[in-house]
Amino acid sequence: MYTDEDVAALYEVLNPWGPGDAFSLDRVMAATSVLDVGCGPGGLLRRARDEGHTGRLCGLDPDPAALARARARTDVEWVGGRAEDLTATGEFELAVMTGNAFQELRGDHDLAASLAAIRRALVSGGRFAFETRNPGAREWESWRPENAMDVVDAAGRELRVWHDVEAVANGLVTLTETTGTRDGTPLRVDRATLRFTDAATLDALLAAAGFEVEERYGWWDRRPLAPDSRLIITVARAVDG
Ligand SMILES: C[S@@+](CC[C@H](N)C(=O)[O-])C[C@H]1O[C@@H](n2cnc3c(N)ncnc32)[C@H](O)[C@@H]1O
Structure with missing residues (x-):
């Protein structure tokens, strides 16, 4: 048995601080009010506070187990919910979506409504920074079982985590993540569907929501986007009209 709380804790073991977090942290530290959409366990905003951020830091996530971990820190505002349900209006200088959280916005309607809600939450001229594979x-x-990762969770359990892709269709990839013992016995299987969006489609969606793309990179060292870049990193500016 491996619980939702165990998975939320394991997430931080599987996703240690990396170059993407450092990229985002620089921007977070330079903004006085920050919204982290799909904040998960909240590592980015927790780090920002630790590094001396004195302004408003707000993390939003629909996953109760992830948010429960974030809420261990009471010096950051944590809100349960999805991007499209955001009610904030003109409150933030910066919104971020890190850890490929953007790919969780799957349907056309969900994506458009989420972008519109993020735009609404920003001040005019505010920035939205995110990446998507x-x-x-x-x-x-x-994402195949032979590329399994061996990890030790926070409770000291020796685990193996592996992925299987079930379907690739219409820009959506459905995969399972299995958390198991080192001999390959599954303890739990989680299924997810991620949206893959190309840069041209992304730009059209952003423009429709009131954003102008200001920066675009293919990796965290700010190299330009190329056809085979692993990521599409975007910083967009909230514009009026
Ligand atoms: C891969 S995690 C990234 C967590 C964190 N941002 C990080 O960098 O580690 C993706 C997060 O997006 C959240 N998520 C899923 N659907 C969402 C939605 N519609 N709006 C906002 N967040 C969502 C998930 O609950 C999950 O915590």
């Missing part, structure tokens, strides 16, 4: 790199082809 580039469909051109076909990263899902490496």
